[in-house]
Amino acid sequence: MTTHEERATRALSDLEELVALGPRFHGTSGIHDAERLLVGWLVGMGARVRTQEVRTPGWDPGASSSLRVTAPLERAVPAWPMLWSGPATGVVRGRVHAVGVQGLWGDSMVWTKFAVTDADGALVAYLHARDGGPAAPQPLPAGSDTSVPHLALGHIDGLSLSEWLADGITVEVELACESAHAGEAVSRNVIVDVPAAGPQDRGRVLVSGHYDTFFNTPGAYDNGSGTIALVHLVRQLMTQPPSRPVTVVLTTAEEWHLAGSRHYVEQMTAKDGEELDFVLNVDGLGRGDFMEVFAGPETFEREFLAVLGAYAAENRPDLRVQSRFPPTCGTDQGAFYAAGLPVAFYTFNDLHRLHQPEDLPNPGIAANIAWSVPLLTHLVEVLPRADRVPSQSLSIPF
Ligand SMILES: [Zn+2]
Numbered sequence: 001m002t003t004h005e006e007r008a009t010r011a012l013s014d015l016e017e018l019v020a021l022g023p024r025f026h027g028t029s030g031i032h033d034a035e036r037l038l039v040g041w042l043v044g045m046g047a048r049v050r051t052q053e054v055r056t057p058g059w060d061p062g063a064s065s066s067l068r069v070t071a072p073l074e075r076a077v078p079a080w081p082m083l084w085s086g087p088a089t090g091v092v093r094g095r096v097h098a099v100g101v102q103g104l105w106g107d108s109m110v111w112t113k114f115a116v117t118d119a120d121g122a123l124v125a126y127l128h129a130r131d132g133g134p135a136a137p138q139p140l141p142a143g144s145d146t147s148v149p150h151l152a153l154g155h156i157d158g159l160s161l162s163e164w165l166a167d168g169i170t171v172e173v174e175l176a177c178e179s180a181h182a183g184e185a186v187s188r189n190v191i192v193d194v195p196a197a198g199p200q201d202r203g204r205v206l207v208s209g210h211y212d213t214f215f216n217t218p219g220a221y222d223n224g225s226g227t228i229a230l231v232h233l234v235r236q237l238m239t240q241p242p243s244r245p246v247t248v249v250l251t252t253a254e255e256w257h258l259a260g261s262r263h264y265v266e267q268m269t270a271k272d273g274e275e276l277d278f279v280l281n282v283d284g285l286g287r288g289d290f291m292e293v294f295a296g297p298e299t300f301e302r303e304f305l306a307v308l309g310a311y312a313a314e315n316r317p318d319l320r321v322q323s324r325f326p327p328t329c330g331t332d333q334g335a336f337y338a339a340g341l342p343v344a345f346y347t348f349n350d351l352h353r354l355h356q357p358e359d360l361p362n363p364g365i366a367a368n369i370a371w372s373v374p375l376l377t378h379l380v381e382v383l384p385r386a387d388r389v390p391s392q393s394l395s396i397p398f
Pocket of ligand 1: 210222223283284331
């Protein structure tokens with residue numbers, strides 16, 4: 001019998017080993033190093049492991065990018081290129097104008113958008129200010145003008161721009177951005193099929209979590225945490241086989257518009273989909289006791305919340321749960337839900353560390369990984385087969 005403390009200690013050391021590899025950005029050596037580490041761990045447990053290549057249009061953030069306000073005062077502003085941003089030619093100077101709002105992942109996030117124009121009034125860049133917290137890059141939605149730079153800024157810096165503009169003050173910036181579209185990017189989903197013990201009369205459960213990160217972060221919370229939880233879930237299921245077959249999918253390129261999970265879904269046959277009882281997705285096990293759940297259809301949201309509530313009443317009475325319906329499309333469950341499959345997703349949000357260089361391991365993350373492993377084992381066992389949903393399309397640029 002493994003105690004929670006033993007599981008948390010193991011989670012922290014495994015997370016540290018994964019994070020030590022650096023950013024795990026799709027198409028870079030970091031994601032390939034992570035794949036090797038994960039496959040090594042899983043094969044060492046005696047698991048049957050396969051990989052699935054995921055190819056997307058390539059994109060390179062470039063060696064550096066910068067943003068500086070030059071009027072009404074001089075100030076460097078932290079900024080990152082958004083995924084799919086185009087490059088600037090040298091240092092670009094221009095005047096800032098309010099445009100409106102910027103939806104990301106549908107309306108999962110609504111940011112503030114500014115245009116930068118040169119002396120001739122031609123557009124030279126877009127600035128996107130986050131709805132809360134420090135600057136954090138996100139992928140641009142389909143239809144964005146990716147021939148020009150798009151820089152992500154933090155919430156407070158966006159407020160400064162908005163207030164100056166609202167007061168009629170001229171705001172000028174200079175910026176540099178080396179990001180560019182570049183060939184093709186490749187990495188792999190890592191998949192483990194765990195057979196069921198006993199009679200094969202139950203459907204299959206798919207448990208997913210992405211192991212890639214954005215280019216600027218070692219991604220302990222997002223989503224080294226879910227990755228380690230799933231690796232430990234496989235270890236648990238290998239020693240105590242589940243009563244239904246389980247497929248664990250460590251997806252790549254989640255940060256690239258769910259490319260890994262979308263590819264997985266595209267490779268599924270109609271029979272594969274029919275066999276699945278439901279999909280569980282884990283992304284971002286930050287610290288604390290506040291869990292957010294996205295599950296659908298509504299009948300499955302109800303089942304999931306009931307099972308989770310009863311489980312938490314036994315061993316974590318201080319857990320606070322907030323559910324959101326319908327599930328948003330900003331993480332991997334979106335690819336499965338769009339394909340008509342029932343999904344449940346949970347996270348312990350730590351949004352201030354999302355896509356930050358300092359998203360490093362800590363004991364609070366390790367505690368929520370350790371707590372998640374028996375929870376996932378329980379969900380795999382007891383959640384009933386869920387209803388299907390109508391399929392929908394995702395607004396994705398490739
Ligand atoms: Zn994530």
